[in-house]
Amino acid sequence: MPATAGDLRRMQRDLDAAAQALRDAATILVISHIDADGISAGAIADITAERLGKEHTVRFEKKIAEETVEMINSSTEDVVWICDLGSGYLSEFDRDGIVVTDHHVPDPRWRKKQTVLDSFMGIRHLNPHMYGMDGSYEICGAGMTYLLSKAVDPANIDLAYLAVVGAVGDFQDSGHSALVSLNRTVMADAQANGDLVVDQDLRFFGRETRAINQYLQFSSDPQIPGLSDNAAACLQFLDRVGIRGKEGGRWRCWDDLTRDEKERATEAILDMMPEGDRERAFGEMYRFPNEPEGTGLRDAKEFATVLNSCGRYEDADTGLRICRGDMTALKDAERNRAEHRKHISSAMMYIRDNHLLRERRFIQWFDAGSEIKETVVGIVAGMILSSGECSRNIPIIAFADSDDGTKVSARADRSLVDRGLDLSRIMKTASELVGGYGGGHTVAAGATIPPDKKEEFLDIVEDLVSSQVE
Numbered sequence: 001m002p003a004t005a006g007d008l009r010r011m012q013r014d015l016d017a018a019a020q021a022l023r024d025a026a027t028i029l030v031i032s033h034i035d036a037d038g039i040s041a042g043a044i045a046d047i048t049a050e051r052l053g054k055e056h057t058v059r060f061e062k063k064i065a066e067e068t069v070e071m072i073n074s075s076t077e078d079v080v081w082i083c084d085l086g087s088g089y090l091s092e093f094d095r096d097g098i099v100v101t102d103h104h105v106p107d108p109r110w111r112k113k114q115t116v117l118d119s120f121m122g123i124r125h126l127n128p129h130m131y132g133m134d135g136s137y138e139i140c141g142a143g144m145t146y147l148l149s150k151a152v153d154p155a156n157i158d159l160a161y162l163a164v165v166g167a168v169g170d171f172q173d174s175g176h177s178a179l180v181s182l183n184r185t186v187m188a189d190a191q192a193n194g195d196l197v198v199d200q201d202l203r204f205f206g207r208e209t210r211a212i213n214q215y216l217q218f219s220s221d222p223q224i225p226g227l228s229d230n231a232a233a234c235l236q237f238l239d240r241v242g243i244r245g246k247e248g249g250r251w252r253c254w255d256d257l258t259r260d261e262k263e264r265a266t267e268a269i270l271d272m273m274p275e276g277d278r279e280r281a282f283g284e285m286y287r288f289p290n291e292p293e294g295t296g297l298r299d300a301k302e303f304a305t306v307l308n309s310c311g312r313y314e315d316a317d318t319g320l321r322i323c324r325g326d327m328t329a330l331k332d333a334e335r336n337r338a339e340h341r342k343h344i345s346s347a348m349m350y351i352r353d354n355h356l357l358r359e360r361r362f363i364q365w366f367d368a369g370s371e372i373k374e375t376v377v378g379i380v381a382g383m384i385l386s387s388g389e390c391s392r393n394i395p396i397i398a399f400a401d402s403d404d405g406t407k408v409s410a411r412a413d414r415s416l417v418d419r420g421l422d423l424s425r426i427m428k429t430a431s432e433l434v435g436g437y438g439g440g441h442t443v444a445a446g447a448t449i450p451p452d453k454k455e456e457f458l459d460i461v462e463d464l465v466s467s468q469v470e
């Protein structure tokens with residue numbers, strides 16, 4: 001649903017008021033989320049506060065837990081600026097001077113409270129949902145944070161590209177194979193400042209850093225029939241289209257190809273795909289020409305992945321340093337990424353060696369216990385599903401222990417979604433029936449449930465899957 005001119009005017013007025021609150025504060029506490037969107041948002045807020053000359057600190061949080069609410073309510077800073085988080089917890093905050101720049105669905109209880117208490121003005125809540133927009137693709141947390149930063153000072157336009165990293169990190173470009181709506185406004189700022197170039201390209205991951213054979217081999221969402229997961233076929237393909245894989249003994253990456261080579265390969269690849277997948281495989285890709293070459297920071301998807309791997313390993317601060325242009329932080333991030341890969345491959349081995357994957361009629365599942373970090377169990381489930389080692393015709397459900405219960409991750413092949421499967425609804429319904437909570441996307445969703453309810457939960461999920469899929 002598109003925002004009206006009135007919505008946008010109202011948003012600008014609220015942004016300006018929040019900007020004034022930041023200017024008036026002597027001290028600012030920034031709290032942001034640990035994923036790519038949150039880290040970019042945190043960096044934008046950090047730099048904005050710094051440029052204002054404010055005494056400030058940045059903290060990254062996995063979520064707003066009870067302790068986080070307490071910390072926010074009892075903090076002594078004049079303003080607490082919460083980025084890419086917070087909208088779901090507005091009714092929990094009981095202090096003045098809260099600024100929220102988020103895009104998640106707002107807390108319904110807060111609006112009620114707001115209408116009862118006219119004077120409840122302590123929270124400046126900047127969220128696209130409040131202005132007739134959809135926060136799942138029209139703008140992200142870093143985007144809202146950037147809009148506020150720009151309201152503070154138009155010179156902060158040089159931070160717009162970080163909001164593009166956030167949007168791509170949250171897959172806001174997936175649905176249209178391009179950023180749309182307010183994300184496009186942010187994008188235009190980054191372009192105007194010379195920080196962003198928009199390419200029409202294949203949308204697979206790793207065009208800047210992956211060896212081209214692996215770029216093809218690991219292509220996913222959508223897959224390239226015949227090439228994805230088939231190393232030998234990728235080499236043959238390069239031969240067939242007359243592209244040398246190596247140059248001077250080193251593997252070339254996708255971006256090393258000449259324009260002519262790229263065109264030839266792209267055409268051949270799109271030809272191999274079913275019609276319906278081509279639009280997802282090809283579209284806008286975002287490049288940051290001012291980032292150093294070969295760092296993985298010149299491509300928005302790769303930049304976001306670097307930040308995500310920092311966050312997953314509880315090292316969001318390294319991600320923040322990278323966003324701030326500290327290239328020594330890249331070494332730390334690389335170590336993070338290597339650890340990430342090692343953890344994932346050993347996790348897959350653990351599932352395989354211990355035969356943990358169990359098949360039921362309509363679902364398959366495994367319980368990783370505490371062997372796999374809850375932050376990566378979803379990735380592992382997705383990789384098992386696409387590895388060809390299990391059935392693709394039924395969804396996969398994975399359990400892992402977490403601090404506040406059992407974390408559930410569910411993944412499914414897109415063909416099941418085409419047949420009616422909606423994992424988001426299933427996770428929400430099933431988890432609520434056993435006293436938990438959940439949600440997500442149609443192909444990938446998650447939940448948190450009480451540890452002793454796994455069996456019951458699986459029964460419900462299986463029922464729901466069988467009733468959704470024709």
Ligand SMILES: [Mn+2]
Nearest residue numbers: 037084141170
């Ligand atoms: Mn986000």
